[in-house]
Amino acid sequence: xxxxxxxxxxxxxxxxxxxxxxxxxxxxxxxxxxxxxxxxxxxxxxxxxxxxxxxxxxxxxxxxxxxxxxxxxxxxxxxxxxxxxxxxxx
Numbered sequence: 001x002x003x004x005x006x007x008x009x010x011x012x013x014x015x016x017x018x019x020x021x022x023x024x025x026x027x028x029x030x031x032x033x034x035x036x037x038x039x040x041x042x043x044x045x046x047x048x049x050x051x052x053x054x055x056x057x058x059x060x061x062x063x064x065x066x067x068x069x070x071x072x073x074x075x076x077x078x079x080x081x082x083x084x085x086x087x088x089x090x
Contacts, residue, residue: 020034020035059072
């Protein structure tokens, strides 16, 4: 059973919409998904995916040397492989 609902938000001005669209584009996701994640976060319903995106944004805005970046990329790739393997088992 699908327990998702549709919600309409009225009164969004063009400046707010533009800012939301810009943030969604920066994250490479749809406006709907960005707004949903923002609502979940503000309601303390944050999930792992949002924490991952925050970490990614932090790392993109802070410089690290090549050696540390390579080690981080390797750890992240390992984490992705483990996560995918777990999803395939479930």
